[in-house]
Amino acid sequence: MPDVLDDPLITYTNRSISGGMNDKVFPTQIRDDQVAELFDVDISTPGRRKKRKGYEIIGNDAGSDQVNALADFKPEGGTHLLLHRAGTNLRSWSGSGNWADIDTGLVSGAQANIIQAFNLAMVLQGGGGNVHSYDGSTLTDEGNTNADPPLTTHGVWLQNRLFLAGNSSNPLYLYYSDPLDPQTFDRGANVVKFDEGFGADINGVVDWNKNTIVVATDKNIHVLDISDATPSNWSRELISPNFGCAAFRTLIRVGNDVWYLGQDAKVRSVLRTQQDAIRGGDNPVTEAIESFLVDIDKTKLDESVAVFYNEAYYLSIPITGSSRNTHVIKVDTQTQGITIYKNWSVQDWAVSKLVGSEERLYGGESQADTKLYRFETGTSDNGTAIEYNETTKRIDFGQPGKDKRFQWIELETISGGAGTLTVEAQINGGGYSVIGTIDLSSDQPSLAIDLPFDLGGSTNSFDKLDLDAQDRGRDIQFRFTNPTLDLDVAILGYTVAAFIEEIESE
Numbered sequence: 001m002p003d004v005l006d007d008p009l010i011t012y013t014n015r016s017i018s019g020g021m022n023d024k025v026f027p028t029q030i031r032d033d034q035v036a037e038l039f040d041v042d043i044s045t046p047g048r049r050k051k052r053k054g055y056e057i058i059g060n061d062a063g064s065d066q067v068n069a070l071a072d073f074k075p076e077g078g079t080h081l082l083l084h085r086a087g088t089n090l091r092s093w094s095g096s097g098n099w100a101d102i103d104t105g106l107v108s109g110a111q112a113n114i115i116q117a118f119n120l121a122m123v124l125q126g127g128g129g130n131v132h133s134y135d136g137s138t139l140t141d142e143g144n145t146n147a148d149p150p151l152t153t154h155g156v157w158l159q160n161r162l163f164l165a166g167n168s169s170n171p172l173y174l175y176y177s178d179p180l181d182p183q184t185f186d187r188g189a190n191v192v193k194f195d196e197g198f199g200a201d202i203n204g205v206v207d208w209n210k211n212t213i214v215v216a217t218d219k220n221i222h223v224l225d226i227s228d229a230t231p232s233n234w235s236r237e238l239i240s241p242n243f244g245c246a247a248f249r250t251l252i253r254v255g256n257d258v259w260y261l262g263q264d265a266k267v268r269s270v271l272r273t274q275q276d277a278i279r280g281g282d283n284p285v286t287e288a289i290e291s292f293l294v295d296i297d298k299t300k301l302d303e304s305v306a307v308f309y310n311e312a313y314y315l316s317i318p319i320t321g322s323s324r325n326t327h328v329i330k331v332d333t334q335t336q337g338i339t340i341y342k343n344w345s346v347q348d349w350a351v352s353k354l355v356g357s358e359e360r361l362y363g364g365e366s367q368a369d370t371k372l373y374r375f376e377t378g379t380s381d382n383g384t385a386i387e388y389n390e391t392t393k394r395i396d397f398g399q400p401g402k403d404k405r406f407q408w409i410e411l412e413t414i415s416g417g418a419g420t421l422t423v424e425a426q427i428n429g430g431g432y433s434v435i436g437t438i439d440l441s442s443d444q445p446s447l448a449i450d451l452p453f454d455l456g457g458s459t460n461s462f463d464k465l466d467l468d469a470q471d472r473g474r475d476i477q478f479r480f481t482n483p484t485l486d487l488d489v490a491i492l493g494y495t496v497a498a499f500i501e502e503i504e505s506e
Contacts, residue, residue: 009407010500012395015493017049020337023291027429028400028475030393034288036477037391038339044312044332048414050490051388051482052341054381055373058082058362060098062091066324067364067372071114072352073121078136080354082362083121085112086370090123090132090139093372095355103139106132111166113249117157117182126153127168133183146187150175154248157182158207159226165215166248171201174215174224176231192236194222200244203302204251206258214258214270216245221270240273246301249348250315252308254333259285259313261304265296267315267331285313285331289338295319307349308333309361310376316346316366324366343381379416385485388421394429395496396475404498406467406476412492413461415440419484421491423465427473436465440482440489460492472501 019033020043027036042052065087073092074080081092084099087108091099106112110128114121123132123139131142131149142148152175153166162182164175174192178184194202200217208214211227221240228234243262245251250261258270266284276282286293300318303325307314311333316325328341347366351359365371373382380386397404406427413421418441424432438461470476476496482489 009497010397010404011495011497012397013493013495014392016047017043017390018046018332018335018337020288020332020335020339021292022288022338024288027394027477028396032393034337035390035392036394037389037479039342039389040386041339041388041390043335043337043339044310048490048492049390050414051379051386051488052339053376054378054384054386055344055363055375056378057382058372058374059093061369061371062099063087063089063370064368065089065108065370066366066368067347067370068110069112069114069123070348070350070362070364070372071116071121072350072354073114073116073134073136075116075119075121075136078119080352081136082350082352082354082372083114083134084348084364084370084372085114085123086364089370090134093354099372102134103132105139105141111153113154115155115157115162117162117177118160118180120182122149122155122162122182124152124154124164124166126166127151131164142183147184149177149183149185150187154205156205156207156213158213159211161226163205163213165202165205172217174202174205174213190231192224192231192234194236203245204248204260206251206253208253208258208270209256214251216248216251216260218246218263219244221245221273240270240277242277243268243273247304249305252306252313254308254313259306259308261301261306261315261317263301265293265298265301265317266290267313267329285336286329286338289329289340292340297322300324303347303366305346305348307351307361309349309351309359314349314361316344316349316363326366342387343384344375346375379486379488385483387483388481388489390480390491392478392480394475394477397498397500399500400474403472403474403501404476405472405501406470407497407499408464408467409435409478409494409496410462410464411438411480411494413438413440413463414488414490414492415461416488417441417484417486419482419487419489421489422481424479424481425467425470426477426479427471428475429477430471430473432479435467435470438463438465440484440487467496467498 021038022034069085107129110125121134152164155164162177200219204216267286328344346363421438
């Protein structure tokens with residue numbers, strides 16, 4: 001008869017998932033700092049993963065129209081405000097109280113944008129209506145003559161000129177204003193044409209540095225050098241011929257780089273795309289979550305919006321089956337770690353120091369409801385519970401070909417109140433079952449426990465759950481969830497133990 005020999009107990013410890021979510025490779029091949037799924041979890045603090053913060057309404061519910069433009073407006077010597085456009089309305093918020101109506105004469109339904117140019121907020125309405133300017137007290141219709149700002153959807157204020165694009169009649173024209181005068185144009189002469197024979201439209205413009213504009217069409221990426229005082233001496237270069245931009249509000253400066261949502265529904269870096277062209281590769285920023293990206297509704301990519309806040313790129317995207325943006329992809333720009341935030345329906349973002357000295361993140365509702373929120377704050381989504389959801393890699397202890405007898409898992413957690421962390425496991429990918437729950441309100445676990453165990457301290461909880469009843473297998477995978485309303489919870493790490501079964505023939 002063969003003899004079964006027990007090797008010493010082996011363990012696997014995980015203390016960090018700074019690499020975020022990876023659903024591209026088989027779960028046993030995921031790096032130790034990554035996980036198979038990660039929803040509503042913040043990984044920005046080294047050494048811990050925690051339930052993300054939520055959002056809370058600011059001001060009042062001002063109407064029933066989608067918020068299709070939001071901007072920070074801080075004129076020199078004037079009143080600092082947040083501005084939003086919804087339906088035919090332009091409104092302002094001073095940091096407290098309700099939203100104040102500025103005007104109701106805008107064009108409903110037009111794709112919009114608000115750009116601060118010098119001491120004016122320029123309200124763009126695309127082909128739906130004239131550009132309007134707001135000086136903090138008066139909204140002015142700028143008209144539609146050759147000398148007025150062209151009907152456009154997006155632009156940038158740089159080197160004391162207003163650059164505008166997104167004109168439906170001339171989709172490859174980048175118009176620019178007179179110096180220090182964002183209200184005065186010459187549409188025939190003050191224009192840079194990006195017709196490279198590709199039949200593309202300009203889908204985004206953003207300042208890369210004080211002298212350079214990135215101009216993204218739906219098929220390629222250009223840079224325009226405006227360092228010379230004479231526009232006829234400006235130079236432009238095609239730097240990425242293969243990957244265009246899908247939505248103008250996703251083209252965002254990220255440190256010394258520019259990121260954007262490509263037509264293939266992948267987030268791309270201008271610098272990385274340039275390097276890939278030299279090496280002959282293709283490495284988008286969101287390469288690790290290719291399976292999740294399949295669910296993005298590519299017919300609504302132009303609805304997507306992004307912002308750079310606290311060293312992270314936030315991209316609000318539409319999921320197939322939803323009428324508007326419903327999820328946010330968050331990419332930590334330091335670690336490139338990715339997590340997905342559910343139920344964040346954002347149609348435009350703004351970062352502002354309107355209240356206090358710190359920058360705060362604001363967003364406008366993408367549904368047919370004129371609500372605006374402060375994001376990354378509080379412990380709920382405006383009263384709705386946030387669910388922590390982490391699915392680990394399939395853990396094979398570095399020995400994928402050998403069967404194991406799994407013994408226990410010990411988790412180190414921190415919580416801010418009463419609730420439970422549910423721990424599920426599956427062997428060899430065969431389906432999850434609950435192995436126990438951690439009582440987050442105390443230092444004691446519930447259900448099965450392997451004695452003896454450490455009660456821990458008053459802050460950190462060390463909780464051990466028994467795995468001996470689980471089937472033998474080559475790998476084990478865990479899922480951790482907590483849906484408790486208003487509960488802060490963080491996992492500092494975990495350790496899994498098993499015996500390897502070796503069979504010796506006689």
